[in-house]
Amino acid sequence: MQEQHALPYLRETLLFLALAGILIPLLQRWRVNQVLGFLAVGALLGPFGLGLWAHAVPWLGYLTVSRVEGVEALAELGVLFLMFMIGLELSAERLWALRRWVFGAGTAQVCLSAVIIGCLAYFFGNSLEAALVLGFVLSLSSTAVVMQLMAEQRSMNSPLGQAGFSILMMQDLAVVPLLILIGVLTSGQSEGLAALVTVTVAKSIGAIVLIYLIGRRVIRPLFRSFARQRQPDVFMALTLLSTLGIASLTASAGLSMALGAFLAGLLLAETEFKHEVEITIEPFRGLLMGLFFMSVGMAIDVREVIASPLWLPLSVIGLFTIKACVLAVLFRIGGFSWARAFEGGLLLGQGGEFAFIVVGYAMTTHLVAPPIGQFIMLVVSLSMFLTPLAARVGRAIGERWEQRHHEQAFGEAVLEAAGGRVIIAGFGRVGQMLAQLLSAQKIPYIAFENDARLVARLRAAGFPIYFGDAARAELLRKAHADLAPAIVLTMDHPASALNAVRGIRRELPHVQIFARSRDEKHARALKQAGATVVIPETLESSLQLSSFVLQTLGVSEGAAAHLVQRERERHIAELEGEAAP
Incomplete structure (x- = not known):
C-alpha cells in the first residue's frame, strides 16, 4: 500500500x-x-x-x-x-x-x-x-x-x-x-x-x-x-x-x-x-x-x-x-x-x-x-x-x-603642495572628523573620495578634497604619496578599504597606513594586507563605553583612562601578533 x-x-x-x-x-x-x-x-x-x-x-x-x-x-x-x-x-x-x-x-x-x-x-x-x-x-x-x-x-x-x-x-x-x-x-x-x-x-x-x-x-x-x-x-x-x-x-x-x-x-x-x-x-x-x-x-x-x-x-x-x-x-x-x-x-x-x-x-x-x-x-x-x-x-x-567626466585634474602647484601632506582616503563622517583635528593642529592634509557630489559640495566649502580612488597607482603618484607622513583609510565599505591597503602597499611598501575596520575580523584582514595600524570600530566604542561606566562607578578619570589604554594596547598587540607571518 x-x-x-x-x-x-x-x-x-x-x-x-x-x-x-x-x-x-x-x-x-x-x-x-x-x-x-x-x-x-x-x-x-x-x-x-x-x-x-x-x-x-x-x-x-x-x-x-x-x-x-x-x-x-x-x-x-x-x-x-x-x-x-x-x-x-x-x-x-x-x-x-x-x-x-x-x-x-x-x-x-x-x-x-x-x-x-x-x-x-x-x-x-x-x-x-x-x-x-x-x-x-x-x-x-x-x-x-x-x-x-x-x-x-x-x-x-x-x-x-x-x-x-x-x-x-x-x-x-x-x-x-x-x-x-x-x-x-x-x-x-x-x-x-x-x-x-x-x-x-x-x-x-x-x-x-x-x-x-x-x-x-x-x-x-x-x-x-x-x-x-x-x-x-x-x-x-x-x-x-x-x-x-x-x-x-x-x-x-x-x-x-x-x-x-x-x-x-x-x-x-x-x-x-x-x-x-x-x-x-x-x-x-x-x-x-x-x-x-x-x-x-x-x-x-x-x-x-x-x-x-x-x-x-x-x-x-x-x-x-x-x-x-x-x-x-x-x-x-x-x-x-x-x-x-x-x-x-x-x-x-x-x-x-x-x-x-x-x-x-x-x-x-x-x-x-x-x-x-x-x-x-x-x-x-x-x-x-x-x-x-x-x-x-x-x-x-x-x-x-565618474572617472572620465568628474575626476579632478591636479595642477602643478597642487602637486607640489601635496607632498608631505597626510592623505585621507574616504571623506565621510570619520574622515571629516580627522580633518578637523588635523586642521586644529595646523597639520596639512589632502583627501580623496569616490562620491562626486560630496566632492563638489566640500570643495565648494573650501576642503582640499579630490575625486579619485586612493588604491589607483597613478593617483598615488600624482599626489606624491611617497612623501606623505601617513595615509589614513576611513572609507565605510570594508572591501574598498582592503583593496586600498593592498594597492597602496604594492606601490609604496614603506609608507605608514592607518586604517579603520568594521570589526576584528576585518582588522585582521587589513593587517595581513599590509596596514601599519588598524583600529576596529567595535573596539573603540566598547572602550569608550567602559571608561564612562568605570567613572560612573567611582573609578577616577585617570585610572579609567589608564585601564582603557592598557586594554587598547593589548588588543592592538593581539591583532599585530595574529597578522604576523
Whole structure:
C-alpha cells in the first residue's frame, strides 16, 4: 500500500530545507550572492533542469522538484514577509517624505517604459491590446530581487536605495489598475476605460487609508495587551496575524496581498515593538525568500533558451537597456550623479514577479497567446537571474563615467603642495572628523573620495578634497604619496578599504597606513594586507563605553583612562601578533 502523507508537498519542502541548510553557509563562505545562488539551484533542480531526467534515473527524483505549484504557494509567503520587513524599516513620516519619488518618478518610469516597450511589442506583430498589456507588465521590476540585493549591500537607507524603493512602491500600486485593464480589454468595454481606472484607483487609495487608520487603532493595543504575558509564541502568533490579516484585507479590497503586508509592517514600525518583531520574523523571512527565488529559477526552461538562441538574449538585453535608460534619466533629474543613476537603472532593469500573475491572467482570458506569454515569463525569469550581474555592471559603468567626466585634474602647484601632506582616503563622517583635528593642529592634509557630489559640495566649502580612488597607482603618484607622513583609510565599505591597503602597499611598501575596520575580523584582514595600524570600530566604542561606566562607578578619570589604554594596547598587540607571518 502506498504511503500517504498528511502534509502536501512534503518531499519538496524537505528538499528545500536540506538545500537551505547546505546552500546558505556555502554561499556565505564563497561570497556568492544569495539571490543568484537560489536562482541557479532552482534552475538546476527544477522540472526543466535535472528533473527532465528523473524518469530515466529514478534516484534523481529524490533530488529534484517536479511539482512547482506547492513551492510557488510557499514562495508567495516569502514575498509577503519581504514586504512586511520593508514596511517595518520605514515609518509613515518617512514614506510621506518620499512622495515625490513614489508618485513623480515612479509614475513617470512606469508610463515611459510601458510606452516604449508596448510600441516595440506592437511593431513585432502583437495586437494593440496585447502590446498595451505587455508594455505595462514589463515596465514593472522585481521588488523581491532588488530589495534582497539592497539588503545584502546594506544600501536600503542610502539616497539611491530610498529612491529605488519609492519607484518599486509605485510599481506595486500599478498592478491593480493593470489587472483591471486586462478585464476591460477582454470584456470589450474599452470606451469607459479611463473613467473606470480612475474610479478604481480612487477606491484603492481609499481602502489603503481606511485599513491604515483602523490598523493604527488596533495594532498597538493588541500587542500591548499580550506583551505583558512575555510569551514568545503568543508574540509570534500576533505578528503572523497582523501580517496575514491585513494582507487578506487588502486582497478582499482588490489590492495585492504584498501591499497589505507592507501596510502591516508600516503600522508596527510606529510602535515600541518594532525591534522585537524584526528579531521574531527574520529567520522565517530568509527561508521563505530563498524558496521564492528557487521557484523563479524553476520556471526557467533551458530547452526554450536553446530553442531561441537569438531572440531570447536580445529580449533580455533590450528589456534591461530600455528600463535602465529611462530610470537613469529619472535618477539624474532627481539629483543623482550619472554613476549612481546608471547603477540604479540597471538594478531596477529586470522584469518583476508580478509578471507571472498578470501574464498568466492575460493568457487565461486569451488576451495574450500562450507561446508569447511563456516567452515573456522566460524573459522575466532570466532578467531576474541576471540582476546581480547587471547591478555590478551598473556600478562599474558609473565609476568609469565618474572617472572620465568628474575626476579632478591636479595642477602643478597642487602637486607640489601635496607632498608631505597626510592623505585621507574616504571623506565621510570619520574622515571629516580627522580633518578637523588635523586642521586644529595646523597639520596639512589632502583627501580623496569616490562620491562626486560630496566632492563638489566640500570643495565648494573650501576642503582640499579630490575625486579619485586612493588604491589607483597613478593617483598615488600624482599626489606624491611617497612623501606623505601617513595615509589614513576611513572609507565605510570594508572591501574598498582592503583593496586600498593592498594597492597602496604594492606601490609604496614603506609608507605608514592607518586604517579603520568594521570589526576584528576585518582588522585582521587589513593587517595581513599590509596596514601599519588598524583600529576596529567595535573596539573603540566598547572602550569608550567602559571608561564612562568605570567613572560612573567611582573609578577616577585617570585610572579609567589608564585601564582603557592598557586594554587598547593589548588588543592592538593581539591583532599585530595574529597578522604576523
